[in-house]
Structures are given as C-alpha cells and as structure tokens.
Amino acid sequence: MSDPIAPPMLVIGRGLDGAWTVSEAAGALLGRFKSNASAAHFARRQQRLQPSTSIANAPAPRPRLHGRLSVATTPARKDRDDA
Numbered sequence: 001m002s003d004p005i006a007p008p009m010l011v012i013g014r015g016l017d018g019a020w021t022v023s024e025a026a027g028a029l030l031g032r033f034k035s036n037a038s039a040a041h042f043a044r045r046q047q048r049l050q051p052s053t054s055i056a057n058a059p060a061p062r063p064r065l066h067g068r069l070s071v072a073t074t075p076a077r078k079d080r081d082d083a
Helices: 036-049
Strands: 009-014 020-024 029-033 054-057
Touching: 009 036, 020 036, 029 036, 036 054
Parallel strands: 009 054
Antiparallel strands: 009 020, 020 029
C-alpha cells in the first residue's frame, strides 16, 4: 500500500531584501516580484493550471540590520588607594 501524495503547495513570502517571492513548499523558488499582489496573481495563475495546488502565506522575515554595530566602551578603571 502506498502513501497518498500530498497536493502541491505554493508559499508566498518576503525575502530579506524586501522582494516578494513564490516558492514551492519544498523550497524551490519559482519567482520574485515587486508587490504582494503580483506574487499572489502568479500563484493563482499556477493554481489554475493545477487546481489541486494550495496557496499559503509565509510569516514575515526578521528585519535585516543595516550599518555597523558598535558597542560603547569605557576605559578600565584603576582602583587607587589614596591613603
């Protein structure tokens, strides 16, 4: 007895660079888009070609840190005995 094959799933998400993406659930990137609407349109068009396809939205990525990180430091204190 074989396991049933799961229907295909497309995932709409956003890359760290801000571009909207459509990927297969397995991770293969299918396209990059300037807007969420364009990505969703592409996914729906793919769904019309294969009606068993599901469409999901990925959670937002963590924001990227820009620039240099610095930590303020103070010179080491010398403990003096003024006696």
